[in-house]
Amino acid sequence: MSDFNQINRRGLVLVGCGRMGGAMLTGWLARGLEPGAVTVLDPRLAPEWQDRGLRVNAALPERPAVLVLAVKPQMMGDALAAMPDLSDTLVISVAAGTTIATFEAAFPGAPIVRVMPNTPAAIGQGISAMIGNGAATPAHLDLTEALMRAVGRVVRLDREDQMDAVTGLSGSGPAYVFHLIEAMAAAGEAQGLPAALALELARVTVAGAGALAVDADEDPAVLRQNVTSPNGTTAAGLAVLMDADTGLPPLMARTVAAATERAKELGRELGRA
Numbered sequence: 001m002s003d004f005n006q007i008n009r010r011g012l013v014l015v016g017c018g019r020m021g022g023a024m025l026t027g028w029l030a031r032g033l034e035p036g037a038v039t040v041l042d043p044r045l046a047p048e049w050q051d052r053g054l055r056v057n058a059a060l061p062e063r064p065a066v067l068v069l070a071v072k073p074q075m076m077g078d079a080l081a082a083m084p085d086l087s088d089t090l091v092i093s094v095a096a097g098t099t100i101a102t103f104e105a106a107f108p109g110a111p112i113v114r115v116m117p118n119t120p121a122a123i124g125q126g127i128s129a130m131i132g133n134g135a136a137t138p139a140h141l142d143l144t145e146a147l148m149r150a151v152g153r154v155v156r157l158d159r160e161d162q163m164d165a166v167t168g169l170s171g172s173g174p175a176y177v178f179h180l181i182e183a184m185a186a187a188g189e190a191q192g193l194p195a196a197l198a199l200e201l202a203r204v205t206v207a208g209a210g211a212l213a214v215d216a217d218e219d220p221a222v223l224r225q226n227v228t229s230p231n232g233t234t235a236a237g238l239a240v241l242m243d244a245d246t247g248l249p250p251l252m253a254r255t256v257a258a259a260t261e262r263a264k265e266l267g268r269e270l271g272r273a
């Protein structure tokens with residue numbers, strides 16, 4: 001893939017190859033990034049990444065095209081302290097809460113792009129939101145987008161402060177959906193279904209409805225109405241779920257608000273560290 005030509009020439013450094021770093025690396029290698037062009041720095045690298053032709057915990061190339069930071073926000077200080085001067089390298093961070101200003105202090109003058117992906121990236125079905133700093137050119141943004149497209153869709157933000165709400169919605173959102181599956185399965189069990197059957201019904205219903213919501217031309221509200229017969233079973237269920245005071249809307253509003261607030265707090269805590 002031509003997008004990766006300059007990376008294959010100059011190299012990519014991945015700092016942190018856990019769940020998210022590993023998901024991205026899987027996508028990049030599948031899209032034509034050469035293993036020998038990748039330097040992975042991770043003191044606890046999973047065995048699956050050994051013997052894959054990657055440069056593991058090796059010296060950094062002199063002028064890598066891209067540095068991707070995928071350590072936990074709390075480990076970012078240590079990771080940044082170990083980095084050499086990389087002013088000519090595109091720096092991409094996927095860490096929650098860690099602001100562009102933090103990376104600008106570590107890499108003065110460097111192009112920096114902050115990205116928030118999510119875990120369906122592990123199967124190429126993530127969604128990433130991205131925003132660059134003043135030094136990030138359209139070419140840097142396009143290269144970041146090409147890298148993140150390897151693990152799903154990409155949207156661009158207008159302002160960095162939108163990143164906190166993105167983290168609260170799509171970054172954390174897969175966990176909300178997993179819990180929806182758990183809650184639906186438990187509710188089916190409470191109505192007399194065997195546990196395994198209830199879980200299978202809940203899991204595939206959520207997956208199928210999600211796929212339909214992405215593929216269909218109609219809004220989710222229309223898809224919902226299509227399932228709902230007047231005075232039928234779905235209407236009876238939705239009357240509970242959509243209650244303005246006790247239903248899902250106020251609960252989801254509080255859920256996303258709490259996660260967004262935590263993202264803001266993380267930014268403040270890490271900014272002070």
Ligand SMILES: NC(=O)c1ccc[n+]([C@@H]2O[C@H](COP(=O)([O-])OP(=O)(O)OC[C@H]3O[C@@H](n4cnc5c(N)ncnc54)[C@H](O)[C@@H]3O)[C@@H](O)[C@H]2O)c1
Nearest residue numbers: 016017018019020041042044070071072073075095096117
């Ligand atoms: N998992 C998610 O849902 C998700 C979603 C969006 C963004 N993120 C962000 O991705 C980042 C990584 O999260 P994760 O879930 O992959 O965590 P993880 O714990 O699975 O992976 C982090 C990796 O970093 C390594 N590491 C720790 N200190 C290091 C250091 N100093 N140098 C190099 N490597 C080091 C660890 O050994 C580990 O393999 C976080 O900043 C998180 O905010 C995660």
